[in-house]
Amino acid sequence: MxxxxxxxxxxxxxxxxxxxxxxxxxxxxxxxxxxxxxxYVAVWVERDDHSVAANLAVWYDxxxxxxxxxxxxxxxxxxxxxxGRDQTMPIDGxxxxxxPAGQHQLRFTDGKPPLGALAPGHYELVVEAAREVGGREAQxxxxxxxxxxxxxxxxxxxxxLGQITLDLNP
Amino acid sequence: xxxxxxxxxxxxxxxxxxxAHAHKMWMVPSATVISGDDAWVTVxxxxxxxxxxxxxFPAQLDQLVITAPDxxxxxxxxxxxxxxxxxxxxAVPQKGTYxxxxxxxxxxxxxxxxxxxxxxxxKADELxxxxxxxxxxxxxxxxxSRVETFVTQGTPSDGxxxxxxxGLELVPVTKPNDLMAGEKATFQLLLDGKPAANVxxxxxxxxxxxxxxxxxxxxxxxxxxxxxxxxxxxxxxxxNASSEDxxxxxxxxxxxxxxxxxxxxxxxx
Numbered sequence: 001m002x003x004x005x006x007x008x009x010x011x012x013x014x015x016x017x018x019x020x021x022x023x024x025x026x027x028x029x030x031x032x033x034x035x036x037x038x039x040y041v042a043v044w045v046e047r048d049d050h051s052v053a054a055n056l057a058v059w060y061d062x063x064x065x066x067x068x069x070x071x072x073x074x075x076x077x078x079x080x081x082x083x084g085r086d087q088t089m090p091i092d093g094x095x096x097x098x099x100p101a102g103q104h105q106l107r108f109t110d111g112k113p114p115l116g117a118l119a120p121g122h123y124e125l126v127v128e129a130a131r132e133v134g135g136r137e138a139q140x141x142x143x144x145x146x147x148x149x150x151x152x153x154x155x156x157x158x159x160x161l162g163q164i165t166l167d168l169n170p
Numbered sequence: 171x172x173x174x175x176x177x178x179x180x181x182x183x184x185x186x187x188x189x190a191h192a193h194k195m196w197m198v199p200s201a202t203v204i205s206g207d208d209a210w211v212t213v214x215x216x217x218x219x220x221x222x223x224x225x226x227f228p229a230q231l232d233q234l235v236i237t238a239p240d241x242x243x244x245x246x247x248x249x250x251x252x253x254x255x256x257x258x259x260x261a262v263p264q265k266g267t268y269x270x271x272x273x274x275x276x277x278x279x280x281x282x283x284x285x286x287x288x289x290x291x292x293k294a295d296e297l298x299x300x301x302x303x304x305x306x307x308x309x310x311x312x313x314x315s316r317v318e319t320f321v322t323q324g325t326p327s328d329g330x331x332x333x334x335x336x337g338l339e340l341v342p343v344t345k346p347n348d349l350m351a352g353e354k355a356t357f358q359l360l361l362d363g364k365p366a367a368n369v370x371x372x373x374x375x376x377x378x379x380x381x382x383x384x385x386x387x388x389x390x391x392x393x394x395x396x397x398x399x400x401x402x403x404x405x406x407x408x409x410n411a412s413s414e415d416x417x418x419x420x421x422x423x424x425x426x427x428x429x430x431x432x433x434x435x436x437x438x439x
Contacts, residue, residue, distance in 0.1 A: 071206035077437055080205065081348065085325045 020110040020146045021169050024056070026127055027162030030101040037132040038098035039160055040072060042079035043106070045115070046124045046140075052083040053123060054115050056108060058095040075130035078138050103163075110146070118145050129160040141166045195229060195431060196408055197270055197319045198222045198376075199260075202347050202435040204323045209262045211321050213246075215272060216255040221376040221408050222433075224255035229317070231256050233274050237330035239266025239323075266327030267347060272317040275337070277423060281305040294420045312418040314338070315429035322347035335363030338411055338430035349401060349436045356398040358391075359411055359430065365395030369413050373399050376406035376433075404438040 028039060043057040058079070061069030070089050074080045089095060094114045108115035123145055128138040137160040141153050147168035154165045197215040204211065214222070215229035228251045238244045246258035262268055277297055279290045283305050290300050301308060314337035326345035333339045340346075344355040359366040372388045391397045391411075401407065410431045418426040 066208055067206060068208075069206075071204075071209060074201075074203050074205040078439075080203065081350075084205070085203075085322075 019112075022108045022110075022115060022125075023167040023169070024106040024108070024125070025163070025165040026104045026106065027157075027164065028099060028101045028104065028129070029157070029160070029162040031134070033134065035133050037134065038100060039129040039131040039134070040076055040098065041127065041129045042076045042084065043125070043127050044079060044083060045118065046082065046126050048122055050082060053118060054108075055083055055087075055091060055094050056114055057106060058084070058089075058091060059098045060089075060095065061098055062090060062095070063097065072130070072132060075132075075136065076128045077130070077136065078126065079128050120145060125166055127155075127157075127161060127164055129157075131160055135159050137161050139164055143168060146170055193217050193219060193226055194221060194408060194410070195272070195315075195317045196222060196433050197229065197272060197317060198406060198433055199270070199319055199321050199435075202319070202321050203437070204262055204321060206323075207263065209323055210259055211262060212257060212259045213270065213319070214255050214257055215317075218254075221374060221378050222406060223379055226254065228252055228254060228256040229272055231258060233272045234258070235271045235273050236260060237269040237271070239264045239268060239327045239329045241329050241332070244268075260321070262321055262323045265324035267320055267322045267330055267345070269330040270319050270321065274313065274315045274317075276313055277310055277420065278313050278427075279308060279310045281308040297420065297422060308422075310418075310420070310423040312420060312423040312426040313429075314426065315431070317431045319433040320346040333360050333363055335360070337362065338366060338369075338413065338428045339363075340409075340430060340432055343396065346432065346434055349434055351401050351404045351436055351438050354398050354400040355434075356396060359395045359397065361395075361413070361415075361428065362417075365393070366391055366411075366413065367393045367395055369395075369411050371397045371409065371411040373407050373409045375403060376408055401436040404436050407434045407436055408432075409434055 041059040044055045045053040047053050060073055073084055111117050123143055125141045126138060130136040137157050139155040139157050139161050141155050143153055147170050151168040156163055195217045197213055199211045199213045201211050216224035217227040217229060218225045231249050231251060236244050236246060246260055249258040276291060276293055279301060281288050281301055283302055292300055316337060326347050331342055333341055339360045341358040341360055343357055349355050359369055369391045370388055372386050374384055374386050378384060387399060389397050412429045415426050
């Protein structure tokens with residue numbers, strides 16, 4: 001499945017851009033710790049008043065017996081408070097399994113779920129990671145929507161998150 | 171016999187906070203913000219000097235009233251009372267806020283028999299038979315106290331938080347399981363269902379063992395019974411209000427002592 005992602009990106013690059021899009025890279029750092037569990041990660045778009053404009057991704061352990069994985073969703077504390085606690089999991093087209101260390105590319109198109117039609121305005125992209133027997137970190141990237149020109153933005157996590165890049169295309 | 175002794179000491183502990191700020195009664199849940207449908211919490215309840223280290227007496231679980239988000243009363247599981255603390259588990263299958271309360275209502279009497287000072291604690295209907303006819307200097311007080319904490323599965327709700335309109339009670343303006351460091355939280359204090367104006371409320375971050383001062387914050391309720399705290403740091407906060415009046419429900423009691431305590435978890439940003 002992951003092999004298809006670069007292919008999809010290549011195809012996207014050769015096609016004329018039909019709608020504004022938002023390309024995201026989230027790096028999960030490789031950590032040298034005695035007990036490693038893949039982090040739970042939530043990615044969402046927040047308005048100035050901290051309300052959630054779009055949930056883009058929620059990676060959690062969906063395979064554990066009896067929905068045991070959902071017990072730790074609350075550890076993504078900001079996401080849980082802003083949005084998670086109002087959701088019924090899994091969220092169609094948003095939630096998925098935890099991912100290993102490495103770079104993960106995500107692409108969202110204006111008007112299509114899960115991004116939907118984002119009203120013009122100022123937003124923050126938030127990436128929050130929480131790891132069992134580990135730490136918690138949230139990184140924010142402020143952006144204006146829609147972008148007038150292709151825009152490259154980034155943030156760098158220090159513990160549970162690595163490099164995060166956000167590319168906006170008009 | 172042992173039970174009677176524990177009762178006697180406990181009643182002293184319960185009354186003491188009104189006279190001197192010595193012992194604090196509390197309940198601490200293992201978690202207050204919960205996700206997942208098959209969630210449980212485990213709770214400690216005790217009377218202690220330090221927060222939240224059980225070092226004095228266990229709380230009496232016969233006073234425990236747990237209200238589920240739909241307003242029904244639910245039972246704890248695995249309840250046990252040890253030397254210094256009581257513990258119980260609680261399944262939290264419903265979405266919303268659960269209220270856990272230790273509700274204590276009764277009479278407390280001081281009297282003398284043949285020059286010896288005696289103390290008694292019990293229910294109103296036991297008063298006549300409990301105190302001997304030759305007792306002198308009989309002083310009866312009514313006590314009404316409520317020690318609470320809150321646990322929320324999913325989105326906070328108000329269904330379990332309806333006041334009983336008896337004694338001092340907390341009504342949320344800010345939801346009690348939606349507290350973050352650096353943010354202001356507002357609550358309303360009621361006395362017999364009416365706004366309790368001008369009552370002192372204190373808040374202490376629970377990790378007192380790891381600092382040298384109590385770092386007590388205090389404020390007073392306004393004319394609507396409302397008060398606010400802006401939490402300086404994350405932690406389990408012990409929030410307490412107490413007052414006295416002469417509105418006892420039994421004629422033998424001249425005075426009524428009221429207390430309200432909540433354990434509120436404040437999470438980091």
